[in-house]
Amino acid sequence: KKRVVSGVQPTGSVHLGNYFGAIKNWVSLQDSYETFFFIVDLHAITLPYDTQELAKATKATAALYLACGVDTDKASVFVQSHVRAHVELMWLLSTATPLGRLGRMIQFKEKSRKEGDENVGVALLTYPVLMASDILLYQTDFVPVGEDQKQHLELTRELAERVNYLYGGRKWKKMGGRSGALFKVPEALIPPTGARVMSLTDGLAKMSKSAPSDHSRINLLDPKDVIANKIKRCKTDSFTGLEFDNPERPECNNLLSIYQLATGRTKEEVADECKDMSWGVFKSVLTDALIEHIHPIQVRYEEITSDAPYLDKVLLDGAGKAASIADATLNNVYQAMGFFRRG
Numbered sequence: 060k061k062r063v064v065s066g067v068q069p070t071g072s073v074h075l076g077n078y079f080g081a082i083k084n085w086v087s088l089q090d091s092y093e094t095f096f097f098i099v100d101l102h103a104i105t106l107p108y109d110t111q112e113l114a115k116a117t118k119a120t121a122a123l124y125l126a127c128g129v130d131t132d133k134a135s136v137f138v139q140s141h142v143r144a145h146v147e148l149m150w151l152l153s154t155a156t157p158l159g160r161l162g163r164m165i166q167f168k169e170k171s172r173k174e175g176d177e178n179v180g181v182a183l184l185t186y187p188v189l190m191a192s193d194i195l196l197y198q199t200d201f202v203p204v205g206e207d208q209k210q211h212l213e214l215t216r217e218l219a220e221r222v223n224y225l226y227g228g229r230k231w232k233k234m235g236g237r238s239g240a241l242f243k244v245p246e247a248l249i250p251p252t253g254a255r256v257m258s259l260t261d262g263l264a265k266m267s268k269s270a271p272s273d274h275s276r277i278n279l280l281d282p283k284d285v286i287a288n289k290i291k292r293c294k295t296d297s298f299t300g301l302e303f304d305n306p307e308r309p310e311c312n313n314l315l316s317i318y319q320l321a322t323g324r325t326k327e328e329v330a331d332e333c334k335d336m337s338w339g340v341f342k343s344v345l346t347d348a349l350i351e352h353i354h355p356i357q358v359r360y361e362e363i364t365s366d367a368p369y370l371d372k373v374l375l376d377g378a379g380k381a382a383s384i385a386d387a388t389l390n391n392v393y394q395a396m397g398f399f400r401r402g
């Protein structure tokens with residue numbers, strides 16, 4: 060079976076962007092692929108964070124994976140920091156990562172510009188190397204993510220190719236390694252709809268965990284009345300009727316897409332159903348569709364979180380399975396890079 064890996068940071072709460080851009084697609088992949096879904100807690104500490112919240116948020120994110128339909132009979136679910144190989148391989152990969160290449164990454168530029176060079180840790184710069192390590196350790200074929208991770212995936216592919224070239228192939232074989240590449244070169248899987256869910260208060264900005272206003276996003280754990288209120292207050296326009304793909308109407312396009320994703324209908328069906336609707340009517344239809352989609356997730360979430368030992372066991376088993384694969388890759392890389400290994 061081909062392999063799929065992906066993860067979400069345990070920062071803030073998981074929102075519709077994370078769900079439609081990533082998690083929902085994981086669920087549809089788990090039947091046909093060998094899947095590994097992790098909670099990237101080590102990535103969540105690159106900007107200032109609350110130490111009292113990290114463990115809680117990590118468990119909550121894991122529980123949400125399951126509530127969204129990740130099935131532990133099929134998928135391995137684990138916490139990134141529980142598999143030590145992630146940080147170890149990152150160090151090895153960092154020696155093959157050009158500094159300038161990291162400095163040009165969009166997310167680094169945006170975040171470091173906001174905080175100022177003196178105020179951000181170097182982990183913000185090396186963050187994509189850890190992400191590459193998360194992926195390459197598992198000899199991954201596909202990585203289902205939202206649009207914003209595309210650049211990180213490109214870097215991951217480059218690092219895989221570079222390390223394969225520098226240390227793999229014939230050189231590695233001479234050192235006693237098996238033939239073939241050290242790393243598989245992975246591909247991003249970006250969904251046709253949902254890859255970029257936009258903010259409810261600005262149709263040109265991405266829905267994000269870090270936006271200051273909670274009204275800009277719908278969190279998977281928002282109560283019904285909060286969802287209704289956020290939709291009621293979300294930004295609209297003064298055109299008549301509703302339509303996709305009008306560049307002057309980014310909010311309209313975004314809300315219709317969210318409706319499409321929540322109902323599972325096609326774009327044509329949604330365009331046809333909503334073309335003559337007023338904003339008032341559409342908002343109530345959208346609210347109902349979202350609640351209908353999200354409510355069952357919330358019910359399952361309550362069940363899962365009320366059984367702490369169950370979740371602990373899932374994460375322990377997941378980390379065990381992951382570690383055995385990750386360690387094998389890591390050992391190969393050490394060997395290929397010429398390290399003196401203990402017997």
Ligand code: TYM
Pocket residue numbers: 064065066067068069075076077078079080081099102189190193194202203204205206207208211253254255256257265266267
């Ligand atoms: P994170 O935690 O920011 O986001 C998790 C996933 O949600 C997607 N996403 C969105 N998709 C559509 N619309 C949006 N508005 C939106 N916002 C977020 C992201 O694309 C992502 O798929 N660096 C990663 C986590 C990571 C990772 C990995 C992912 C670390 N290691 C290895 C895959 C494989 C991140 O910060 O995602």
